[in-house]
Every structure is written in structure tokens, then in C-alpha cells.
Amino acid sequence: MTIQLTSRQSNILAFIHSHIERRGQAPTLDEIGDALGIGQVSSVLKHVRSLEAKGRLTIQPNQARGIRLVHEADPLDADTMELPLVGRIAAGEPIFSEERVERTLRVSRWLFQLQPDYLVEVIGDSMRDEGILNGDLVGVHATPVARHGQVVAARVGGDRFTIKRLYWKDEVIRLLPNSPGYHPIDPDPTEDFAIEGLFAGLLRRS
């Protein structure tokens, strides 16, 4: 429920915004008054208080430059997030490129402890024993850092994007498929190998 602002109020809010952008700190009431042509700081305060009542900013009492903007991000963004579903990964490309984002899904943040940055569709049943099936959408928290035993999204040889459990022993990296009938991947040292991120949740379509 966003309450609408008067023109005075939105001008003031806009000025505060731009001031923070330009100077890195909030303006004083006096500076706001100067910019908007309001002689009395107390009048400015009145408006700033109104903006606070309308949920657009907060005031740190008695503190100079104590105005903090509230990042509005409509009520939904507060507890849900939008995740891009990226398609098949081709060689060399960065994970993110406009063309590969097939669509975006919105889900409650509560679902994830580790916040995913995107979703990938799983191809193949090599992780069946981890409860990850063909067609599942896996959330990936993009990071190159992974520890032994974690489920990771990795890219081997530049074009094969896989979800595997990482085994790292004696400086040997192994990607364990964790399903019978699949063989572990021992990355060829001459091939590119990159950890794209960590497993962070799963969505299965019905």
C-alpha cells in the first residue's frame, strides 16, 4: 500500500535522493530548504516527517544528516525474489547474457538459506541419488569458492555445465555423480575447469 505524495514531498524526496547520490550523504534540513526555496527548516522537517509517515524514509533522531532512504522495493520484494532461469550454457559465454535468460521465476526468499543468483535446468539423471532429477531447476549461488563435499555447479572444458558433488582430496578435484551407472569426472588438467557456484535449492515442476 503505497501512499501518494504531494508535489512538495516528491520534490524533497527527489532532492534527498540526488544529494545522497552526488555527495554520499544525506542533506541537512537547511540544505533541503535552500534547494527548494523554503525559508524555515522546521517546515522542511514537517515534510520530511510526512515522508517518514508514508514510509519513504527514516529519521535518526537528533542526528545531523540523519535521513535514511527506505528502499521501497514493493512489499513483494521484501519476502520474494525474482530468479532468472538460464538456458543451456555454451562454450566461453558468461553465465549471464540476456539471450540465455529464458524467463524469470518469483519465489519466497524463505525457501533459501544460501541465496541463489539464478536457476539452471538439470539435464540427465546423474544426480538421482541426491534427489536431483532430469528437468529439475537448481538454484545456483554464484561463487568460485567451494568446499569438499558440497554440491556445486561446475563447468568442465568450457561447455559442459554439470551439477556434481565436489570431492577434493590431495589436490585432486573430482566431481562425483553420486548415481550408479555414472562415472566420476576427473577433470583433465589441460581442460578449463571452473566452479560456477553452489547448490542453493531446487524446484521441481509438476
Add this chain to the structure above:
Amino acid sequence: MTIQLTSRQSNILAFIHSHIERRGQAPTLDEIGDALGIGQVSSVLKHVRSLEAKGRLTIQPNQARGIRLVHEADPLDADTMELPLVGRIAAGEPIFSEERVERTLRVSRWLFQLQPDYLVEVIGDSMRDEGILNGDLVGVHATPVARHGQVVAARVGGDRFTIKRLYWKDEVIRLLPNSPGYHPIDPDPTEDFAIEGLFAGLLRRS
């Protein structure tokens, strides 16, 4: 941007809503006045005009019972849905009861072909081979009708709520755990047995 209503206004809006539900047509200004204890229809009109200004309804000029509600349907509801996550199921209780709804999650509708009515947390690993693990949240499409081979949410003996693959042969119902080490359940004919619904998607927390 939804503008907030005064209490008078929301009462009037609520009455209009319920009147349309009950009678199939909008009330006259006089009827609204009667219900809310406002003597003058013109006063009612004032409020109805306010509601129009706030985008909650429209008025067909000079037309009797000419109030039309605007179905707000926030842009989000269009492509996401809210699902209650229900807790452990106790004996005899209906699936839905306020106390058992632990929280609600919002997810994109696109995720589901068969629309789930609620989510249940899976206890135990009896469906590991179906890719359903302990702690997963399973979407359930509430229906008593299931066919052979479908994954169902069922209640056996009144208190055991389980997710199983349904086998139905020669009028014998079997719930197949689909994991080694678990035995099929052959419902005891003297026990209650009810299919609560069909598997409709899965969410795994990270």
C-alpha cells in the same frame, strides 16, 4: 499504488462486495445507507465517489445499481500464487485448519502444471528414488481421485500422512515406497484410508 481507505469507505466497499455476492447485483445507494446507518443517499454517494477516485470501483452514470467493482488483482497475483505450508497432520483433522498453517510461500504459477493447493513437508526418505528427500516441500493438488502409477499424498489410519506412488491392481491398493529398504504399505481394510491429493511439484530448501 493502492491508496488507503477510511473505515467508512472500507465498510461500504465490503458491503457492496457482499451484496454482489449474495444478490448478484450491486446495491442502490439507499441500500448502502440503510446497511451502514447513513440517512442520506447523497452522503453515501460522496463515499462511493471517493472509492471511485481511489480506483476501487466505477460508477455507471444515472444508472440504477450502476456500481461496478474493479478487480484489482495486483500485478503479482497474475503470475504468482501463495501456498500455505501445512504442518504435521494429526488424526482426524481436516488438512486445512488455521493452526496448522505454518507460513505461506509465494511462487510463480509457471512452475506447476497441476496447481497445488498446499505444501507439506516430507518426513523420512521413503521416496528417495523418486527424488523426494527428507525435508522437501511437496505441493499437493487436493483431490480424492488418483490413477494407477501416480504419486499421491495419502492418509492411512487417520494419522499417518505419506507421499507414495499408488499401485492399484485387482482392486488392491498399494502404496509403493520406491526406495530400497522400505516396505510397501498395504492398507489394512479395517483402517481408514484416504487419498488427500496428487503430487504437484516440489521445493527443496538449501
Add this chain to the structure above:
DNA sequence: TCCATTTTCGCCCATTTAGGCGAAAACTAA
């Protein structure tokens, strides 16, 4: 055409809010 129903118009008052003023209080740095 006439009449009952229903909507619309003009007017009223009380409360809230916007917008502003001067002065007091609080903070900060010398």
C-alpha cells in the same frame, strides 16, 4: 403522463493535512 425509485447537485461543518513561521533544544567542534 404520473409516481416511486434512484441518482445527482449544492450546501454545510469538523477534522486532517500541507505548508509555513519563530524560537528553543540538542549536538559538535574549537
Add this chain to the structure above:
DNA sequence: TTAGTTTTCGCCTAAATGGGCGAAAATGGA
């Protein structure tokens, strides 16, 4: 401690809004 900066308080006015009144206009059926 003292002076300058900045925030806060109390008070004021005008406009907008909420909530209401009685009467006039429009509508539709008999």
C-alpha cells in the same frame, strides 16, 4: 565553555477531505 550548526517544538493559516444534510434531476414502469 562557547559559538555555530542542525534538529525539534509550539503555533498559525489555508486547503483538502470526510461525513453529513435537504432538495432537484433523471430513470423506468404502470
